[in-house]
Structures are given as structure tokens and as C-alpha cells.
Amino acid sequence: MADEPKRPGFFGRLRAGLSRSTERLTGGITGVFSTKRRLDDEALEELEEVLIMADLGPATAAKLTASLAREKFDKEVTDLEVREAFALDIAKMLEPVAHPLTIDPTRKPHVVLVAGVNGVGKTTTIGKLAQQFRAEGKSVFMAAGDTFRAAAVEQLQIWADRTGAQFVSGNHGADAAGLAFGALEQAKAAGADVLLIDTAGRLHNKDNLMQELQKITRVIKKLDPEAPHDTVLILDATTGQNAHAQVETFQTMANISGLIVTKLDGTARGGVLVSLAEKFGLPVHAIGVGESAEDMRPFLPEDYARSLMGLNRDEAAPVMEPVAEIPEPVIAPELEPEPVAELIEPEPEPVLSEPEEAEPHPEVLEQEPELLEDELETQPDPANEDKPTAEEQSAKPKRRLFGLRW
Numbered sequence: 001m002a003d004e005p006k007r008p009g010f011f012g013r014l015r016a017g018l019s020r021s022t023e024r025l026t027g028g029i030t031g032v033f034s035t036k037r038r039l040d041d042e043a044l045e046e047l048e049e050v051l052i053m054a055d056l057g058p059a060t061a062a063k064l065t066a067s068l069a070r071e072k073f074d075k076e077v078t079d080l081e082v083r084e085a086f087a088l089d090i091a092k093m094l095e096p097v098a099h100p101l102t103i104d105p106t107r108k109p110h111v112v113l114v115a116g117v118n119g120v121g122k123t124t125t126i127g128k129l130a131q132q133f134r135a136e137g138k139s140v141f142m143a144a145g146d147t148f149r150a151a152a153v154e155q156l157q158i159w160a161d162r163t164g165a166q167f168v169s170g171n172h173g174a175d176a177a178g179l180a181f182g183a184l185e186q187a188k189a190a191g192a193d194v195l196l197i198d199t200a201g202r203l204h205n206k207d208n209l210m211q212e213l214q215k216i217t218r219v220i221k222k223l224d225p226e227a228p229h230d231t232v233l234i235l236d237a238t239t240g241q242n243a244h245a246q247v248e249t250f251q252t253m254a255n256i257s258g259l260i261v262t263k264l265d266g267t268a269r270g271g272v273l274v275s276l277a278e279k280f281g282l283p284v285h286a287i288g289v290g291e292s293a294e295d296m297r298p299f300l301p302e303d304y305a306r307s308l309m310g311l312n313r314d315e316a317a318p319v320m321e322p323v324a325e326i327p328e329p330v331i332a333p334e335l336e337p338e339p340v341a342e343l344i345e346p347e348p349e350p351v352l353s354e355p356e357e358a359e360p361h362p363e364v365l366e367q368e369p370e371l372l373e374d375e376l377e378t379q380p381d382p383a384n385e386d387k388p389t390a391e392e393q394s395a396k397p398k399r400r401l402f403g404l405r406w
Contacts, residue, residue: 015307017265017289025054025271026083026310033079039072047082055240057275064089083309090274090308094301099283101230101258101298103133109141109187109195111220111227113180115213115254116234117246118201121262121288123152125234126196127159131293134163138193143183144169145176145216146200156198166190176200176212177219184223197228210253217254230257232285235276237261240269247280260296262288270308 028050
């Protein structure tokens with residue numbers, strides 16, 4: 001039976017998910033630098049407009065073009081050089097906000113309150129978090145705090161059954177704060193590691209709904225004064241710059257501690273994540289590029305930045321995972337090794353005794369072992385039996401640019 005095709009790694013799915021955003025960015029940059037062009041004021045202005053149109057925001061666009069001008073102004077550049085420079089600067093901007101959602105084992109349970117407007121994917125995100133925490137061996141409680149939408153309760157119940165998490169729900173229209181209080185009591189009694197509390201989708205410009213979210217926080221503090229330990233705001237990347245207004249309001253009303261950005265696979269506005277990080281500096285715990293739990297991963301700035309700019313990982317730098325999932329190294333034994341004339345004694349006379357060992361060429365001795373990895377293997381010499389074989393050299397995994405691995 002033929003092997004099933006392997007699913008692309010998360011970097012491949014991220015790049016595919018950001019394809020619409022990438023097309024807008026790279027298409028605009030290529031339009032400015034369709035041929036090699038001198039980086040002047042006019043080119044910088046056109047680049048800034050491209051970045052703004054991709055939802056990176058005016059402030060971020062100005063910062064990126066200013067950095068490019070310092071390095072390349074009045075020099076001839078290509079679109080690839082521009083994209084490489086932007087990817088490097090974006091990764092540096094995002095590095096301070098890349099913080100996975102970490103569960104404190106001393107808190108029993110660690111309470112995570114999940115908030116966001118209607119339709120951003122709160123319930124699905126809670127299910128994905130539960131599955132990942134369960135895979136780490138943690139005990140998880142899930143509270144269906146969206147008591148006004150029956151579909152949300154049913155959806156969370158499905159995720160609880162799928163992940164083996166404990167599920168707490170109430171009657172339709174029940175007080176969400178009271179349900180959260182009861183869920184925390186049960187999770188404490190069970191010694192659970194994590195309590196994930198869903199909340200009703202609420203418009204960020206409706207004060208009465210935002211006050212209900214504040215009530216949930218006040219009530220659970222009666223049981224645990226430090227709870228919730230994390231209040232995570234879920235943002236839909238397709239909303240673009242409207243996400244800024246959501247963060248401002250929720251941050252004021254609910255003291256948001258971190259962000260998870262979803263639906264990066266369905267938008268041409270993926271650059272909004274950069275402007276959010278620059279403006280608010282809130283931790284970005286994870287990003288989502290699909291429906292399955294494997295499609296939500298901790299946020300890696302380098303991967304995101306290079307994907308956004310349509311670039312592959314830089315294969316020359318070391319990382320913790322191989323470049324490709326290949327079971328065995330590919331070796332071409334049919335290639336004839338290139339003869340090394342210097343190692344052969346000219347016209348040797350036949351002798352009955354064992355021949356003397358040939359001395360290797362001085363240039364070979366002067367090279368470091370690492371420098372021979374990429375050269376074709378020469379014919380093994382009995383005098384150099386300690387020298388690594390081609391299979392041993394090929395077995396060394398190639399490395400990618402980014403050392404982070406989720």
C-alpha cells in the first residue's frame with residue numbers, strides 16, 4: 001500500500017496560511033522593485049504605502065522604511081533584498097512579545113479566562129488549548145461560561161469529550177459569574193492543573209456586556225484572590241485594524257494579559273499582528289492557521305516574519321530540527337570519486353613486503369573536519385581508516401535558521 005502523503009510542518013502551514021497577506025506584500029514590493037533600482041525617497045514612499053495597505057499600520061511602516069533607508073539609501077537594491085531586510089526587522093520587533101501561555105504548577109488550578117468579540121473563535125481556541133495541555137499530562141477543567149448561546153455549550157462539550165477534560169456547564173441563560181465560581185470550586189476540590197473559562201462573545205463597544213466580564217473576575221477572586229491568572233483576548237486577524245479598538249477596550253475593562261491571534265489562514269491582513277505588537281506590547285501566546293489543534297502553535301517571530309515576506313527558512317543556520325523528514329540519507333554510490341593525484345606515488349616498484357603508507361596531501365591535513373562535510377567523498381584509503389565514512393558524514397542532520405521548536 002502506498003504511503004500516505006505527509007502533512008506539511010507548521011512552518012509550511014503557516015506560510016500557506018499567510019499566502020494572501022504575502023501576496024499583497026510581495027506583490028507590492030516587487031512592483032516597486034521590478035528591476036534593480038536605487039533606493040531613493042520616492043521608492044521609500046512607495047514601500048511605506050505597500051506596508052500600510054498590508055495592515056502593518058502607519059507607525060510600523062514608517063519604522064521599517066526608516067531602518068531600510070539607514071542601511072541601503074541611495075544604493076541599488078532588489079525586491080529580495082528589501083524583503084530580507086523587512087523580515088529581519090519584523091522579527092526583532094516581535095521577539096519581545098513572543099511568550100507561550102505557561103501554566104504555573106503551584107497553582108491548583110491555574111485559571112485562564114478567555115475573552116473576545118463574537119465570532120473570533122474563543123470556544124475553538126479553548127478546545128485546542130485543552131488538547132495541548134492534556135497532551136502534556138495536565139488535568140483540565142472547562143467551564144462553558146457562554147450561557148446565552150446553546151451552540152457554544154455543545155461545541156465545548158464536544159471538545160471536552162474529545163480531550164478527556166472535565167466539563168462544567170449550567171442552564172441556558174444562567175449567570176456566567178456564578179457558573180465560573182462553581183467551576184473554580186470543583187476544579188480546586190479535584191486538584192486540577194488548569195481551569196479554562198469560556199465567556200460570551202461581546203461587542204467591545206457595549207458597556208453592559210463588558211461589565212458582565214468584570215463581574216466574572218470579581219466573583220472568582222472571592223475563591224482565589226489572584227485569579228484569573230491569565231486573561232487571554234482572542235483576536236480574529238481578518239478584522240485588520242479594528243483589532244486595535246478591541247484590544248484598547250478589553251485591556252481597560254478586563255486587564256488583558258496576552259493575545260492569541262486566529263484565522264491567519266483566511267486573511268490578507270496578517271500584518272496586523274506586527275502593528276498590535278508595536279502599539280500594545282502585550283504577549284502573543286499563539287497563532288492559528290487552521291481548524292485542528294495542531295494548527296495553533298506558540299508564536300515564533302522568525303517563522304512568522306519570513307512567512308509574511310514570502311521567504312523560506314535560512315537553511316545555513318543551525319536549528320533543532322532537520323531540514324526535511326527523510327528516513328535515511330540519500331547517497332549516490334555510483335559517482336566515481338575524484339582522484340587525488342598527489343596521494344599516488346609515481347611508478348611504484350613492486351615489492352613483496354607490505355607497502356609503506358602514503359602520506360595525505362598537506363592541504364587535506366590543514367582543513368578542519370567540518371569543512372569536508374559538503375565535499376564529495378574520496379576513495380577510502382587503508383592508511384586513513386579513522387576518517388569518517390560518507391554514510392557517517394551524510395547522517396549529520398542539516399539545520400534550519402531558527403532554533404525554536406514548539
